[in-house]
Amino acid sequence: MALRKFSWHWLVACIGLGLSVLLGIYAIARPIDVVVLALGEPYEQVRQQSNSTLPAIEPNANWGGYVNRPTRLRFVDPQYGFATPAAKFLAVHYDSNGKVDSVTLSPQVTSLPLDDAMTILTDLQNQLRQGGWKPFRATGSQPIGDTPASRTEIRKCSAPTSYWQAGNKYQVSLNIRCLRSQDHPNDERYLITLDLGPPVFDDHPEN
Numbered sequence: 001m002a003l004r005k006f007s008w009h010w011l012v013a014c015i016g017l018g019l020s021v022l023l024g025i026y027a028i029a030r031p032i033d034v035v036v037l038a039l040g041e042p043y044e045q046v047r048q049q050s051n052s053t054l055p056a057i058e059p060n061a062n063w064g065g066y067v068n069r070p071t072r073l074r075f076v077d078p079q080y081g082f083a084t085p086a087a088k089f090l091a092v093h094y095d096s097n098g099k100v101d102s103v104t105l106s107p108q109v110t111s112l113p114l115d116d117a118m119t120i121l122t123d124l125q126n127q128l129r130q131g132g133w134k135p136f137r138a139t140g141s142q143p144i145g146d147t148p149a150s151r152t153e154i155r156k157c158s159a160p161t162s163y164w165q166a167g168n169k170y171q172v173s174l175n176i177r178c179l180r181s182q183d184h185p186n187d188e189r190y191l192i193t194l195d196l197g198p199p200v201f202d203d204h205p206e207n
Helices: 002-029 043-049 114-130 148-155
Strands: 033-037 064-066 071-075 089-094 100-106 134-136 161-166 170-179 189-197
Touching (some): 033 100, 043 089, 071 100, 114 161, 114 170, 148 170
Antiparallel strands (some): 064 089, 089 100, 134 161, 161 170, 170 189
């Protein structure tokens, strides 16, 4: 009887271990989630063409869907498109007609040391420049360069923001701010926020 009981527990333990291994392999092998969109597209179309956890639309609502797994954004405008790293927070907002009107995300899966945050921020700004986006409201908010002066301001928690405009079609704001998290209470950690939407500010981009 004791041997039978031991064998039963051993079998259950082996099954549990096997399932854990299979789930781990699946998590590693599973493609990274991605939201693929252009502004003005139907939200449900975005869900269908994306590999993501965006929830179904709420009829007659002016709301947004949030992912619950780290997910990259691929903005697919043929001229002004860009892509972000995986984001733990990504929200796709839609209007009362169910059309996508803006996106907000933090293109990282955790708060980051300044070196890592600046790498992401610099890459995103370079993508915008190469895609024809122009600095916007630049007289008061220059693009955020990776310089000693910029790093000093960021470390002061001044939360600098750069603004970018794509012709008369879109605007992007990029913000970096200091953050103290429960996971890293004694570390300098930083969070980037990207907002993408139609033009809302009445200013002129730099040439």
